[in-house]
Amino acid sequence: xxxxxxxxxxxxxxxxxxxxxxxxxxxxxxxxxxxxxxxxxxxxxxxxxxxxxxxxxxxxxxxxxxxxxxxxxxxxxxxxxxxxxxxxxxxxxxxxxxxxxxxxxxxxxxxxxxxxxxxxxxxxxxxxxxxxxxxxxxxxxxxxxxxxxxxxxxxxxxxxxxxxxxxxxxxxxxxxxxxxxxxxxxxxxxxxxxxxxxxxxxxxxxxxxxxxxxxxxxxx
Amino acid sequence: xxxxxxxxxxxxxxxxxxxxxxxxxxxxxxxxxxxxxxxxxxxxxxxxxxxxxxxxxxxxxxxxxxxxxxxxxxxxxxxxxxxxxxxxxxxxxxxxxxxxxxxxxxxxxxxxxxxxxxxxxxxxxxxxxxxxxxxxxxxxxxxxxxxxxxxxxxxxxxxxxxxxxxxxxxxxxxxxxxxxxxxxxxxxxxxxxxxxxxxxxxxxxxxxxxxxxxxxxxxxxxxxxxxxxxxxxxxxxxxxxxxxxxxxxxxxx
Numbered sequence: 001x002x003x004x005x006x007x008x009x010x011x012x013x014x015x016x017x018x019x020x021x022x023x024x025x026x027x028x029x030x031x032x033x034x035x036x037x038x039x040x041x042x043x044x045x046x047x048x049x050x051x052x053x054x055x056x057x058x059x060x061x062x063x064x065x066x067x068x069x070x071x072x073x074x075x076x077x078x079x080x081x082x083x084x085x086x087x088x089x090x091x092x093x094x095x096x097x098x099x100x101x102x103x104x105x106x107x108x109x110x111x112x113x114x115x116x117x118x119x120x121x122x123x124x125x126x127x128x129x130x131x132x133x134x135x136x137x138x139x140x141x142x143x144x145x146x147x148x149x150x151x152x153x154x155x156x157x158x159x160x161x162x163x164x165x166x167x168x169x170x171x172x173x174x175x176x177x178x179x180x181x182x183x184x185x186x187x188x189x190x191x192x193x194x195x196x197x198x199x200x201x202x203x204x205x206x207x208x209x210x211x212x213x214x215x216x217x218x219x220x
Numbered sequence: 221x222x223x224x225x226x227x228x229x230x231x232x233x234x235x236x237x238x239x240x241x242x243x244x245x246x247x248x249x250x251x252x253x254x255x256x257x258x259x260x261x262x263x264x265x266x267x268x269x270x271x272x273x274x275x276x277x278x279x280x281x282x283x284x285x286x287x288x289x290x291x292x293x294x295x296x297x298x299x300x301x302x303x304x305x306x307x308x309x310x311x312x313x314x315x316x317x318x319x320x321x322x323x324x325x326x327x328x329x330x331x332x333x334x335x336x337x338x339x340x341x342x343x344x345x346x347x348x349x350x351x352x353x354x355x356x357x358x359x360x361x362x363x364x365x366x367x368x369x370x371x372x373x374x375x376x377x378x379x380x381x382x383x384x385x386x387x388x389x390x391x392x393x394x395x396x397x398x399x400x401x402x403x404x405x406x407x408x409x410x411x412x413x414x415x416x417x418x419x420x421x422x423x424x425x426x427x428x429x430x431x432x433x434x435x436x437x438x439x440x441x442x443x444x445x446x447x448x449x450x451x452x453x454x455x456x457x458x459x460x461x462x463x464x465x466x467x468x469x470x471x472x473x
Contacts, residue, residue: 007312089308096268096380097322098297 001108008112012074013119019073020066024057024123027065028130031056036140046141050149053131055158062123063162064210067169070116071202075177078109079198082181083191091182106178116170117163124162161217168213169206176202221246222267222378222410227276229262236262237273238434246410249401249424253415254431255456263431264382264414268302269293280378298326301371301409303381303400307363309355315366316342316351322374341369345399361392365399372403379404381413385420393417397424418463421445430456446470 035052082105085091094101128150135141141149180198184190222244229237236259244250252260265271267278269285278285280296288296309318320338323329329337342348345365355363364384371379381400385393401424404411413420421428425442430453438450445457446467458464 084311088306088311089304090310092270093302093304093308093310095270096297096300096302097325098294098300099325 004104004108005111008108009115011077012109012112013115016070016073016119017122019069020119020123021126023069024062024066024126025130027061028053028057028127029134031061031127032131032135032146033138033140036135036138045145047145047149047152049135049141050131050146051152052149053135053146054128054150054154057127057131058124058158058162061127062120063165063169064206066120066123067166067173067206068203070173071177071206072199074113074173075199075202076195078174078177079181079184079195080191082178083184083194086182086184087187087191102182105182106174109174109178110171113170113174114167116173117166120162120166124159161213164217165210165213168209172202172205172209176205221281222412223279224263224267225277225279227263227266227273227278229259229266229271229273236434237266239276240431240434240436241276242429242436242439244410244412245427247405247408248411248426249404250410250412250427250429251415251421251425252412252429252431253421253456254437256416258431259434260414260431261382264380264412267412268300268380269297298322298374299377301374301376301379303364303367303371303379303384305383305386307355307360307367309363309366309370311355313354314351315347315353315355315358318355318366319369319373321370326374337373338369341373342366344372344403345369361388361396364388364392364396368396368399368403372407372409375407376409379409379411381411381415383415383417384413385415385417390419393419394423400424418457418460421457422463422466432456 032049032053035049036046039046039048082091085105091101091105094104132143132146135146136143177198180194180201184194224240224242224244226239226241227237228235228239240259240263252263254260262271266273272286280299283292283296285293285296310321313321316335316338319341320334323334323337327334338351339348342351345368347362347365347369350358350362350366355366358366368384379400384396384400388396397420400411400413403409413424415421422442425445428440428442428445429436430438430450432452438448438453440448445453448454458467
C-alpha cells in the first residue's frame with residue numbers, strides 16, 4: 001500500500017507541478033496587468049495592484065481556479081485509469097483474488113491528495129510572484145509599492161479559508177472521478193465519456209462547494 | 221471438487237441460468253461449452269462469486285459458498301486462480317510484479333521467497349526471460365502464460381479460465397491448452413474452462429458441460445462427445461466440415 005501511495009503522489013501531485021506552476025505564474029501576471037490597466041484614477045494608490053493580486057490569487061485563483069483545472073487533469077487521469085482497469089477486467093481480477101478493489105484503488109488517491117494543499121501553496125506563491133514580475137518589469141508599479149500592497153490589510157484567516165477549501169476540493173478530486181471510473185460500464189468509448197462526465201461533475205461540485213464554503217467561512 | 225446444485229440467475233426479466241446442476245471434478249479439466257448467450261460466462265462468474273445466484277448452491281469441497289462468512293469467503297478466494305479472457309494483467313506492473321501480486325497481498329513471505337516462487341512459476345510457463353517486461357511489451361500468447369502463472373502462483377485449489385484461447389493462433393492455443401492440462405494434473409487442481417474452441421474440447425476435455433438456453437443440455441467426456449447423438453451437441457460441435465470428418469474417422473476407428 002505504501003508504494004501505491006507514493007506512486008499516486010508522483011502521478012497526481014508531482015506530475016501536476018509543472019502545469020500548476022506555469023498557469024499560476026502567468027495568470028498572476030495577467031491579474032496584476034489587468035488591475036493596473038483599470039486603475040485610471042490618479043487618486044487610487046498603485047499598491048492596490050499588489051493588494052488585488054494577493055487577494056485574487058489567495059482567495060479564489062489558487063484554490064478554486066486551479067482545482068477546476070485539476071478536475072480536468074487529475075480527474076480525467078483517475079477516471080480513465082480506473083475505467084480502463086474496469087474495461088480490461090483488471091478490477092474483476094482484483095475482486096476474484098479477494099482484494100477489496102475499491103479500497104485498493106481509491107484509498108491511495110485520497111491519501112495522496114492530502115498533499116494537494118502543498119500544490120495550492122505553490123500556486124499562491126507563484127501567482128503573486130508572477131504578478132510582481134508583470135507589474136514591476138511591465139513598468140506598472142515599483143517593487144516596493146507592490147510588496148506594500150501584498151502586505152496591506154492582510155488577514156491570516158483568508159489563507160486558512162483557502163486551505164480549508166483546498167482540502168475539501170482534494171476530496172472531491174479523489175472521489176468523484178474514482179466513482180465514475182469504478183462504476184462505468186462498456187468499452188473504450190465509454191471510458192472517454194466517463195472522463196468527460198467526471199470532469200463536468202467534479203467542476204460543478206467544486207463551484208458549488210466553493211459558494212457554500214465561502215458563505216459559511218467568510219459570510220457570517 | 222465443485223458441486224453446483226440447481227442454480228438460477230436472472231438479469232431483470234431475462235432468466236440466464238435455469239436450474240443447472242453439475243459436478244466439476246478435481247484433477248480434471250472441466251469444460252463449459254455452448255453458444256453465445258447460453259449462460260457460460262454467467263455460470264463461470266457465479267462460480268467465482270462475481271454474480272450471486274437467486275437460488276441453488278455452489279459447494280467448494282463441501283463448503284457452501286452462500287453460507288460462508290466474509291472471512292471464510294476471503295479465504296476461499298485465495299484458493300482460486302483465474303485466467304481472464306483478455307489476461308487482465310495489471311498494466312503498470314512488470315511481468316514479475318504481476319505474478320508476485322497475490323503473494324504480496326495474501327502471504328507474509330519475504331521478498332526473497334516471493335522472488336523464488338515467481339521465478340519458479342515463470343519457468344513453469346516457459347517465460348523465465350520476461351521478468352522485467354511490461355504486459356504491453358509481450359505477445360498475446362505470452363500474456364496468457366503470465367496470466368496462468370499469476371493464477372497458479374498462490375497454489376490454488378481451483379483454477380478458472382475464461383476463453384483462454386481467444387485471439388491466439390492454433391499453435392499457441394494448443395500450447396496454452398496443454399499447459400493448463402499439465403498444471404491441473406500436476407497440482408491436482410479443479411479446473412473449469414469456459415471455451416468456444418473445439419480444439420480444446422478434443423484435446424483436453426476430461427469433463428464437458430454443454431449449456432443451451434441456460435440449461436444443462438449434455439455432459440460427458442471428449443470420447444463420449446464423439447459418440448453422442450444429442451442433436452444440440454452434434455449441431456454445435458460438428459458444425460464445421462473438419463470436425464464432422466474428425467468425428468466420422470473416430471467412429472470408424
